[in-house]
Amino acid sequence: MKLAITDLSFGYNGKATIKDVFLEVERGEVVSLVGPNGAGKSTLIKCIDRILRPQRGTVLVDGKAASLMGSKDFSRMMGYVPQSTKEIFPYTVFDIVLMGRRPHIGWRVTGGDVKVVAKTLKFMGIEQFASRYFDELSGGEKQKIAMARAIVQEPEILLLDEPTSNLDIKHQLEVMRTVRLLVEKGGISAIMAMHDLNLASRFSDKIVMLKDGRVFEMGRPESVLIPENIEKVYGVRAEVIKDSTGRPYVMPIDSI
């Protein structure tokens, strides 16, 4: 499924947080949104998922305007993984992942729904927590549960808001590898807001660099992650070397 964003703007209280954003995402692509705090990464993700209503511009999914779709149809197409999840009340992990089936079920949970959830728990390697309560688990496990909930939604496009920002390096890698696997084997697309430039570099097909709500530069990691861009967007002097896979690796030196 192809996503095309044209001329998208959104602001709170008259102050624009994203401005005139143009962006295209092809099926099977992993796209990372990077940029300093306040550049509009999360806001853009939320505008795409209709959590926020942009004041201007359109989001087209396979040529159809997202704003005109029914909420149920739309939710079968886009899955959203928030930056962090907090449950106030006690739910088991299975219950939480099952909520992702909401767009597909009426009232009764069918055997099919249960099976999808069970398989996804297994796929994410969290099946041993199925009947544990959510708040007993660690940050990395919680993130995997939130991802599992979005996966059972069976979306065409997966949106992730800083999926690795609260995780240790092992969980960071596991989460990113899962995103890659979903995109490659499941034939979907993923759009992620990312803080870590090197994780973004290693796991993305395309990087979109945002500055003050506008797209500053976009393209393949090696063309976007260059010292000049990092200096202009982040105000940081950096060296960029190539890692063993040939991807750019950013080493920040000093802020200017």
Next chain:
Amino acid sequence: MIDEIVGDDVEDDSIFELEESYIRSSWKKTLIVLALLAAVAVLAVAAITMGAASSFGTMEALGTILSKFLPVEEPSSFVQLIVLQLRLPRILMAIITGISLGVAGAVMQGVLRNPLVSPYTLGLSSGAACGAAIAIVLGVGVFGQGRYIIIVNAFIFSLLTMALVYGISRMRGTSVETLILAGVAMSYLFSAIISSLKYFSDNEALREVVFWLMGGLYATKWENVLLLAPIVLVLTLLLIRYSWDLNAMSAGEEVASSLGINVKRVRIICLILASVLTASVIAFTGIIGFIGLVSPHICRLLMGSDHRYLIPASGLAGALVLLISDTACRTMVQPTEIPVGILTSFIGVPFFLYLLVKRKRRWWQ
């Protein structure tokens, strides 16, 4: 999608086990709901046999009820009066009231994602109390006459409070925190109004206001039961229909919205339904605190938070607590009565604290 990734044919034991264990836990929750239902039924029958006038055997009490429908021998008119006109409507009222408070509490806590919410904290109860006090002390009501002034006034004030609280929170973008704080603030305002009304009222009116504030089922008539039963039944069923939305909303507005739920719409609909549910009952019974707050918590400790099971369980747990309390009220200090609000707290609080301490889980933090 998941089939394309892990493959259709992955049907190993661990997946089968996961499915089995979910189905088992669903059955367990269903059983808890059924057990609560059975407990309410058994206690209701037991309660018919107990009372200040005299105690009957179970068979005699049941026979009296059956004699209304079946051609069996009718018992004496004294027994008929006690069972059919005094005890039965009151017992049914306790069940109806308990269900409505338990259901409304579970829904309000779920929809506002806050474990401290109840009809009390949102200002509904104090709004009703204020309306009732105005009718009792000043004798003015929105409409109706006689005893009905109090009921209608309590009902309308209660709903007006909810509308006002919601309106105030909308000015600040409908955040849940403002809604709760506005509710708490309104409660204080109404308490002040009630206090001044009490201060300026004469003895008889003061006594009546105090009684109303303590809540009770002693004034129940058949017509009240027949009016409230369908309202409570319909509203409860409507609210249960929103179970999935409430489940999804507990993960936060953003996740719920990405699961295709119109969060604002579901929130306002559920709040309106739950408010009407509470308001229509407390207009008749006066303030019965504690049940709306605690019976959802008791049920969450027993079975988790899936609203498909939680809403009915919380309603039945409310009915159970109120039925036990009210029966104790009628029978403990014969021939007088203890106000039921006192007993719900005396019975419910220790049980709740026991669960709170025994279970190590601390999800309310």
